[in-house]
Each structure stands twice: as structure tokens, then as C-alpha cells.
Amino acid sequence: MRIPVLAANWKMFKTVGETVSYLKEFCALTAGVSGAEMVVAPPFTAIRAASEAARGSNVGIAAQDCYWEQEGAFTGEISVRMLKDAGACYVIVGHSERRRLFGDTDERVNRKLGAVLAAGLTPIVCIGETLEERDAGRTLAVLDRQVEAGLAGLTPAQVASLVIAYEPVWAIGTGRNATPAQAGEAHAHIRGKLAATFGAEAAAACRILYGGSVKPENIKDLMAIEDVDGALVGGASLTVSSFFAIVSGAQLV
Ligand code: PEP
Numbered sequence: 001m002r003i004p005v006l007a008a009n010w011k012m013f014k015t016v017g018e019t020v021s022y023l024k025e026f027c028a029l030t031a032g033v034s035g036a037e038m039v040v041a042p043p044f045t046a047i048r049a050a051s052e053a054a055r056g057s058n059v060g061i062a063a064q065d066c067y068w069e070q071e072g073a074f075t076g077e078i079s080v081r082m083l084k085d086a087g088a089c090y091v092i093v094g095h096s097e098r099r100r101l102f103g104d105t106d107e108r109v110n111r112k113l114g115a116v117l118a119a120g121l122t123p124i125v126c127i128g129e130t131l132e133e134r135d136a137g138r139t140l141a142v143l144d145r146q147v148e149a150g151l152a153g154l155t156p157a158q159v160a161s162l163v164i165a166y167e168p169v170w171a172i173g174t175g176r177n178a179t180p181a182q183a184g185e186a187h188a189h190i191r192g193k194l195a196a197t198f199g200a201e202a203a204a205a206c207r208i209l210y211g212g213s214v215k216p217e218n219i220k221d222l223m224a225i226e227d228v229d230g231a232l233v234g235g236a237s238l239t240v241s242s243f244f245a246i247v248s249g250a251q252l253v
Pocket of ligand 1: 009212
């Protein structure tokens with residue numbers, strides 16, 4: 001059975017103080033939640049404080065990105081070893097904003113993924129098509145390419161431990177989410193591609209989240225789709241009440 005994951009991507013929002021007060025409230029509210037993994041990804045500067053605020057709770061802390069080298073002359077970069085030391089258990093890799101604004105290619109995603117897995121942390125790997133790619137009928141081919149190149153060299157056991165987030169780029173931060181049919185088609189396709197490449201067992205174990213304008217109002221319908229194992233939530237995760245409503249909505253299915 002795949003345990004659902006509800007993950008909050010805060011992007012470049014929240015100071016240390018704001019992170020701690022959010023997590024204290026959120027951890028108290030979710031103390032009784034079982035059967036789901038809850039994850040919060042604050043900015044790098046708040047990871048240590050977040051992991052301390054969430055200690056003893058069932059909320060895990062994620063980083064929003066990483067660099068693949070352990071250490072060295074890489075000004076501005078942060079290694080997985082440093083993230084682990086600060087208390088992160090998950091690392092988001094290949095978010096479309098990193099791909100679009102900061103030059104992450106499938107090859108860079110693959111190197112980051114390798115570093116996260118080698119450190120024993122759980123990667124949340126983002127894939128998804130742009131609007132142009134969808135309009136050109138290339139959605140499934142783009143997903144295939146991102147899985148092939150992004151996950152190249154991984155073992156079936158590593159794939160089984162992965163979290164993949166299917167995030168159609170046109171749905172991120174736009175208020176426009178994929179229809180259940182669009183999400184269902186993409187998720188089933190990704191799982192089929194994983195099965196063909198890494199075997200049925202790895203594909204059946206890998207959690208595939210949906211991301212893109214997830215809100216309390218649409219989480220229940222999204223979670224009802226076969227092959228949707230949770231959500232990666234941006235804007236609607238920034239307030240405790242809204243993210244808690246999403247966690248609650250996901251639990252109802
Ligand atoms: C995201 O940042 O991964 C995301 C899905 O954002 P939003 O929920 O705001 O669309």
C-alpha cells in the first residue's frame with residue numbers, strides 16, 4: 001500500500017519566526033493524523049528551525065533544492081550533506097521554477113537525485129509539461145523524456161523509494177488545475193513508464209503526487225483519482241488553515 005504524501009512547497013516565503021509559529025500550530029493540529037506523510041519545505045534559512053519545531057511530530061521537513069557535490073568552491077550552493085545536517089529528510093528536485101528560471105535540465109536533476117538518494121534522504125522529483133508542450137500534443141513524450149533522463153541509472157529499489165510530483169507547469173500558481181481526466185492520464189502514464197523501465201514492483205511502490213493549484217476545494221477529487229498518491233502544494237500551503245484543510249480533505253477519501 002502506498003502511504004499518501006501531502007507536501008507544502010513554501011517557495012521564497014517565510015522567515016524563521018514565521019516558520020516556527022506555523023509549524024507549532026500545524027503540528028499540534030495534525031498530531032492525530034495517521035496514514036499520511038506530511039512534509040513542509042521552507043526556505044533553506046529556516047530548515048534547522050523548522051526541524052526543531054517539528055521534532056516529535058509526524059511532519060517531515062524538506063529542502064526545495066540542493067547541489068550534487070558534497071562541498072567545494074560552489075558559491076551560493078547547498079549540499080545534501082548540509083541539508084541533512086540541518087534536519088531535512090526530503091529534498092524537492094527539478095521543480096519547474098528551478099528548471100525554467102535557474103537552468104535545471106534533466107541531467108542536472110539526475111545528478112541531484114543521485115546525491116539525495118546517496119545521502120539516504122527522500123527525493124520529491126518534479127516533472128510536467130508546459131502549456132506549449134500540452135497544446136502540441138507532446139505531454140506524454142515530455143513525461144517519458146523527464147523520467148528516462150531524470151531517473152537514468154537508478155535501481156528499482158531506489159525508484160520504489162522515490163516520490164514523483166506530476167506538476168503541469170501551466171497549472172502552477174495559476175489557479176487552473178488539471179482536470180481529473182488530464183491528471184489521471186498523466187499519472188497512469190508515468191506509472192506505466194516506471195513499470196516498463198524499472199519493473200512492476202518499483203512502479204507500484206513509487207508515490208506519484210499531483211501538483212498545480214491544489215486547494216481545499218479540489219483535493220478530494222484529485223485524491224480520488226487512481227494513481228494519485230498525494231499532492232505537492234504551493235500557494236495554498238502558506239496558511240495553516242488552508243494546508244490543514246487539504247490534509248483533512250485528503251484523509252476523507
Ligand atoms: C508548486 O509550487 O509546486 C505548486 C504546485 O504551486 P501551486 O500549488 O501554488 O500551484
